[in-house]
Amino acid sequence: MEHKLPALPFAKDALAPIISAETIDYHYGKHHATYVANLNKLIPGTEFENLTLDQIVKKATPGGLFNNAAQVWNHTFYWNCLSPKGGGEPTGALADAIKKAFGTFAQFQEKFAATAVGTFGSGWAWLVKNPDGSLAIESTSNAGTPLTTAKKPLLTCDVWEHAYYIDYRNARAGYVEKFWKLANWSFVADNLK
Amino acid sequence: MMTRRDAMKKTALLTAVTALPWLLRNQTQAADAAPAGSFTLPPLPYAFDALEPYIDARTMEIHHDKHHQTYVGNLNKAVAGQASLAGKSVEDLLRDLSAVPEDVRKVVQNNGGGVANHNLYWQCLKKNEGGKPAGELAKAIEKKWGSYDNFKAEFTKAGMTQFGSGWAWLSLDGRQLVIEQSPNQDTPLSKGRVPLLAMDVWEHAYYLKYQNRRADYVAAFYNVINWDFVSERYAKLAS
Incomplete structure (x- = not known):
């Protein structure tokens, strides 16, 4: 199963000036994308090939596969924790x-x-x-x-x-x-x- | 004729005179001995732009003046008032972390490592115009890895897979060369080895210059290894 880089939940310049479009370009477009690409290179022909991302993160032992899978998951979660309409206090x-x-x-x-x-x-x-x-x-x-x-x-x-x-x-x-x-x-x- | 009592007096006097330089030296040492918390940031041994274009001036400035300085400040805070650590060099602290009181051990490991690692890193850097290891170090590298290119491949792998x-x-493990990697600010010193070259x-x-492209930084790094420094360090420490 090929894992895909999820779409950003906001425009890349939407968090500026707190987080710049340039940071998003690298952080999402390079770092996050590289973790996805590495993950897709590591799983073919292994027991992880048909697992969901969550399953891979939970099952993988320390090492390259865990690092890349967990970083894909962590970054997707991080983007969702950010919003140009965020801030204030929870209710x-x-x-x-x-x-x-x-x-x-x-x-x-x-x-x-x-x-x-x-x-x-x-x-x-x-x-x-x-x-x-x-x-x-x-x-x-x-x-x-x-x-x-x-x-x-x-x-x-x-x-x-x-x-x-x-x-x-x-x-x-x-x-x-x-x-x-x-x-x-x-x-x-x-x-x- | 000297009585026994006189002899004793004389011996005591001689002992005192003999001991005097030692006493003085010791007092001077005590006065000079760094109280815990007096580590300082060594100046960068060259201009910020000395490594351009391989490592940019802005990176060098922030890396030395901010990151390295912060480790120095944090180390001083961590060891302040720790009488048992007075007079110890940062290398002494890192070589035996078990001697550092437990409540500050991790902070000393992290920030002391940050101080010592950067002290060495700056000295390891100089534009080398294609220079390579020299003398005994060159021979030892060839003996261990077959060629300088093979060494580079292994060292690159260590940098890329950290x-x-x-x-x-x-590093030197005894008198043997080894390539190793460490997380965060951990140092080979804490594992009984002696670092020769730090990346x-x-x-x-x-x-700031390479963003996510660590591979490009590592490739560029070979242009700024001060092989004269590293080769001399090897000659001194491996003999």
Whole structure:
């Protein structure tokens, strides 16, 4: 089964100036596309050939196949977490769950940002739902993803340098601060359901 | 005639006189010994644009003045007030991370690695106009890999297959040359080896000029290896 690069859920310049069209050109058009192309090269003739992307990520052992498959999944999820109409604060059940876990929305933001900025090297910051329904924040390295665990990913922020280097250089904290203006809370709320 | 008591006095005096330079030296050392948290950023040993067009000036400026500086600052913060670490070089810290108090060990591993790795990386770089390893190093590379081109192929592979942030290295394992890779800011020093040549493959090392094309950066890297430095380092450390 050939895996396809999903369409971006917004125009490539729609997130500017927070995330520039140039960043999207590389991040989506090169990095994400390369992970898809590598995945398609790695699976023919293997037990993974006819599995869905989710199944491959969950089944693959550490190595090239896992890295490429998980990075395809993580990036598709990341694009959906961003929206030119994003920002503001979550409402309803999501807002309640965040308050229950972190006290206030501001405290949640602070903790999530600290995790994103503190992830050393390449990786991702995540808001996840635990099996008991509570929310938690975690960090994964490189292609690591909550998809391989019992936790359900709700929101992610890509902190590989390629996600922000063109627009923010070394200033990861500046990128993470602006990330909130794009956070797609309706997508996150759907993931919580 | 010298009494026993006189002899004892004399011995004590001699001992004190003999010990004096040692005492003084020790005091001076104590005064000079770096308190924990006094690491500094060495200046770049050449201009930002010295490696153009292979590595651009803007990348060098941000890489040295921001990234490397941040590792220095974070390392100083991590070891500040850690009396047991006073006077240790960053290499000392990395060679024996188990001696670093556990609560700051990971921070020292990451930021100390960032300091030491970049210190070496800058020294490894110089436009070489097609230069190659020289002297004993050239012989050792040929003995180990058959040819310089074979060495390049292996070193390139180490740089290309390091997924995410990290480094490719030519190191000494005892007196043997080895090519290895490490994630993040981990260093061969922490594995008992001695790095001779460092290639940074964090995206910040190449993104402004090469973006997603790490392969192009790695290919260009061979034009800026300071083989004189690496060859001398080998001659000194392998003998």
